[in-house]
Amino acid sequence: MSSVTQTQPQRPKVLSPKKLAHVVLRTNNFSAMVQFYKDFLGARSEYENDRAAFLAYDEEHHRIGIFAFEHVEVPKIPSPGLEHIAFTFDNLDDLVTAYEQRKEYNIRPFWSVNHGATTSMYYRDPDGNRLESQVDNFENNEEATAYVRSETYDKNPIGADFDPEELVRRVRSGEDHKAIKRMPDVGPRGFPTLPPTTG
Template sequence: MTVTIDFDAPTDQVKSPAILAHVVLRTAKFKEMVDFYKTFLGASAAYENDFLSFLTYDEEHHRIALLAVPGTGPKVPTSSGLEHIAFAYEKLEDLALAYRQRKAKGILPAWSVNHGPTTSIYYKDPDGNMIETQVDNFDVPDDATKFMMSKEFEENPFGTDFEPEDLIRRLRAGEDEKSIKKRIESGPRGIPDL
């Protein structure tokens, strides 16, 4: 096998990865976190012991790993670090169905918002980490980028809150998904206090 890549060629940009493979969360609440993520994602353990769990819900061998490390303290909400993890659904109906299924299991949203580029429902795990579940509001990524360059997004990059039950009511009534996904402009908005 002959290598055809010039590893020493100058470049302005590093080669991007193909995908984001997984996220590992360190926790002091190991069992509670494992149970939560199995339920939240409809996941199963590809491997698990008393301090490590590799969870999968799709073709990847693991998407979330949980690690119990002695001496781990509680999350400090005001410290630097990961703000949230986002999981995407293909259709608005799927996002609403997952919301309703989680609600039936006692997992309630912390925030529901139409950002413009996405319609999103956020949750908190037992450690207080934020999890976004979302659906794209535009069929083409360039259209989402154009929206993010708009005056409306500039004055409100966070979005407009909505009630998930209202979203389900609108879907059941047969309203077009595109009209449900269209963000209602509410004017300037600061950083939400979640």
């Protein structure tokens, strides 16, 4: 038997899409889910009936679709599937403004963490899907990429938890945003024990 390994022909790289257009969620809790996303994103309904809603909040004709299904069950966590959807704000002022406005709707983060590359707050929708609101901590993608390839990131890929009310205080005080975004050294922190699914 020959020990020569036959090489596979090199396949061309698939053409990448221009952008991620939208996310569609299925639910048996339709009205609550639609209202939550309108509140959470400051979104408007571009189309809505009793079984489908297409919500927009920027230049895209819709970013979130929600479909009503009668016979679906909320999966147990952890299980295979989507971990979270992330939404980016331009700056810390906008992040904390959205945080304060969402509190008026009784929407509060269950986890707030400086990942090093981003300052992030995590929320849950009525079905338990996880949503990240974030601000980039670096000036450009090149700096962010260099960080996630660094020894610092390898030592702690999760980041440092923070109190969102303390973040509001620091931002509103006029403290330099670069200083606020700088992740404190909390030592090694492994990948990951999932944050709690309730509470």
